[in-house]
Amino acid sequence: MYSDSRDSVFEWDSDVFSDKFRGNSDVSSQGTLSTPSTGNQYCTPRSISAVESFSYDNTMLQPEVIPRTSIWSASFRSNSESLVPFDPLVVNGAEQKTGEEEYVYQIPPRFVFRSFRGCRFAVEDNARFFVIKSYSGMDVDASIANNIWASTNLGNKRLNRAFDEVRAVRGKIFLFFSVNCSGRFCGVVEMKNNIDFTRTSDVWVEKSRWKGVFPVEWLMIKDVPNRHFQHLKNPLNESKSVTNSRDTQELPFDIGVSMLKIFSSFK
Template identity: 30%
Template sequence: MNQPQFQALPSYDNLDMIRKTFLPLEHINFDHEFKNLDKSKYFIIRTQGEDNVHRAMKYGIWTSSSRKNERLNEAFSQGDVYLFFTEINSLCFSGMAKLTSGFDPKSHFKYWLIENKWFGLFQIKWLYVKDLPFKLFENIKQIQKFEGSDETVKSVYDLIDCTELTLENGIKMAEIFKKEESKKSLFEDFSQLDKLENQSRQQRDTNPNFEKKFQELRSVFETIPYSFSAASYERRQQRKPQYGYYNYGYYQQPQYWQSNSGFYQQEQYQQYPAYQQYQNKYQDSTDQKYNKKETQQPVNLEDKFEMQQNRKYKYDKKKRFNNRNNQQIEYVQKYQQETIVQQNI
């Protein structure tokens, strides 16, 4: 994917200029006539900061973790999907957008706030960009249940990221965005966010290590787009280097997508002599172990029963020793009753 060119305005005071400059924002804050709201799906999008929402607004794109992307993509295949955005600690919803495409696992944006964490893209268009305080939504409640915990009733602004709203709650939120006016919006911070984005672009474009890592993670992601985690992949790389010395020889690790598929591809190891040596030695040791067990005399349960019958009661044992002052001390050690082997009748 060709990365979108950096775009910015000297000022974000003129809403008409914003609409003309940024295609995904050309229809924002109009009196939209919604259709098929009763057949649509609605999701809460909660982001870590304003930077990612700033880029999503300017370039009309969005992505999240693999499981959440799969959830949104499935919803898009069933009808219209609307997203309500809020940033952590913002105390307001900042915008409402609509998905205009399914998930594309081979298109990637390099300039999200945290590098090399999110891959793949949805295309979105924005309907409203305005700050609406949470108090406007406090009467809209929804049950949320986490695995292994009880159900809790929460206001919609307390729901976790990518929570699907009930149809009734989604329609209520869309109507609030349509009718409520606000003089505040994220555009007030766009100038500063533009500077941060431009700095990020320059640093990553001039860093060959970033590009190398980006291409590596991108190629892995495209093989498993709905189960990929950059953090998990990095942990695996640190724990298991590509080449290493393990047990009985030099071997090559399987690629991440091969081992993550859930199928242990044993065939690729069989060509290495070290693998055969390991297998033969393991088999020999296993055979000796079980052959040794087979040669042992069988246990005579009657003898064992009689022996333990004599030890089934507690008994006392006296011990004497000298303390630091060379005084003799006597104490009694009591042994607990041991497990009795029942005699077969």
């Protein structure tokens, strides 16, 4: 007989590993542990109470059975949603119409530059570039103030046709401005829309000479001497230097990007 200061102890002769103990003590199918009814015990009343109160929900020990469904079965195909390639311009099956100011790039832009206002503008592979030759620096000032431009009749048609082509692929047109006989380029603009051949503007020095108007956005305004561009030869103009260009002369993509880099880095 053992004694304990905290509780009385009973004698227990049965070995917990013996057949006698296992036959008298078992867990019922209901999850309740039954204690042996015979034999001496070494167990405190507190322990007996804990054992007798032991119970559990045996349904918690049952693994969840997930029915297997063949991916080739008709039920699987009928319950599966059709896979549709993601298009950022299509939401809930409806095409989203976006304006120029809401243009969403579906691929990361290839080049990014900063305008004189501090805003960034992107140049992608489908961009096109043209040289604009102005007869007067005052016309350039008027363009900056009013965000419009007008070229010759032939130049307007060329730019309008190019704008239709790049708009079909969500591209942009960039124009490099230079005043005749100035010996430098003075800025970069983006053509924002088609030419309105029915409109004229009175902001030009020779008001009656220019027919048609189209909106532009000035991106860079700075005078860069021709010597910084003379090494750029235009294969679309008999490999002449870009400084020897006529109005609305088109430039290849790599030449246009090179000119943007020169404009951007020039101090």
